[in-house]
Structure formats: C-alpha cells, structure tokens
Amino acid sequence: DGEIEFDNVSFSYDKRTTALHGVSFKVPKGSSVALVGESGAGKSTILRLLYRFYDLPEGGGRILIDGQDIRDVTQKSLRSAIGVVPQDSVLFNTSIAYNIGYGKFGASPEEIEEAAKSAQMHERIVTFPDGYNTKVGERGVRLSGGEKQRVAIARTLLKNPPILLLDEATSALDTSTEKDIQKALQNLQQGRSSLSIAHRLSTIASADVILVLKDGQIVEQGSHAELLALD
C-alpha cells in the first residue's frame, strides 16, 4: 500500500485563478517524489488535495491511493494512512516525550524512545518506568524550529503511516541542525511513499523523481540526473 496517483487533476480556489491544470503523476509504493517550483506554482495545493483539505469537483480528475479514489474512503481512514510533517510544527506545552507520544494512542515508553532515537531527539526526552504521559521535563514549545521538526518526525514515525506529506522549511537552518533533520527524514521515509515540497538541495538530489511545477502544470519531470542532463 501507499501508491499515489494524480489523474488529470485540475483545481481552482476561485473563479479567477487556476491552481492546478491537468496534473498527472504517480508515486510508486515506497518511492519519494519532490515537488519544486516558484511560490504559487501549485505545490501546496497538491498536498492539500491529497489530504482532502479540499475536495476535487466533478470533472476535476481523480486522486487515487492504491487504485482507489480518495473520495470513496472515509476522511478518517484516509488521514490515518497519511503522515504530515509541516513547515512549522506546533507543539503542545507538555514534555517532549508527550509530544512524540501523541502520534500513537497508548504508545509505550519504549516505543517513544525508539521513535525519538530515529529522529535524533533521544538525548532530549525524559521517560519514566510508569509511562511518558507526564508534564515533567523540557517543554515542546521551548524547542528551536529544527528540534520541533524532529519531534514532528518522531511523532509521525510512531503513527507509522504508509504515506508521507512533507513541507520543508524555506528558512536556512544551521548545518548541524540540517544534517540531523536530514538523517531523521531519511529514517522516516524508509519504506514509505512520500511527496515533499522540497527546498533543500539535499532533498531534491535524494528524491527518486522530481516534478517541476509552473503555473499549476508539470513542466519537467525526472530524476535529478535526468533533469541535469536537460538544458
């Protein structure tokens, strides 16, 4: 599970502008696709439609997951299959472990520790033998942007969805933070289908396929090497 297909998708937020126009592509199971393009090109709209933040109108094409039209599954089951790591993760004003544990109802302290490890947040969490659901320890809201993102990654690891939607921050992070996040993201993407709004060169270079969007259409697509060979 986890294959995504956009089949001739067109979408408008209002009558004057078209956000997507005849967009078709596939994300094969377990592969990573990076969306690149100027602001306003339609990248966020693709993620919002897949998450059914907006529904496609009749005649607007189809979005399929494992061959099934996403309008034919309940929003609840759709959203349990998709993990989202947003640009700016908003955390609860509780412990880091609690913030990570939120990804899975009833997660054990061991599971939380394991997820924290994969997200390079291991040294920052406090767990107790009697559980993680405590307000003791460092608070999520006091973390830096990069740390918040790693908490969001750990939370998504616990949720364990077959599909990931990633929205990379545009702001420059320092190199060590960047490396930690990159490592955590690699651990998260392992074995999952992912669709990323990519800004970092390292993300673009490691994607299986890059889709270049312009004015709501795919204008180029291919691997990093294939796109470099164009011109």
Ligand code: ADP
């Ligand atoms: P960002 O580019 O920071 O991720 P968004 O994804 O929210 O921000 O928005 C992307 C583009 O869509 C921007 O050009 C923004 O101006 C435009 N946009 C977002 N929300 C609206 C809205 N409600 N009405 C009109 N344009 C919007």
Ligand code: ADP
């Ligand atoms: P990107 O993520 O590539 O910056 P978007 O998908 O956010 O682009 O935007 C595609 C187009 O849709 C842009 O013209 C943008 O202004 C418009 N748009 C985005 N969000 C909204 C919204 N909520 N309401 C109206 N127009 C929007």
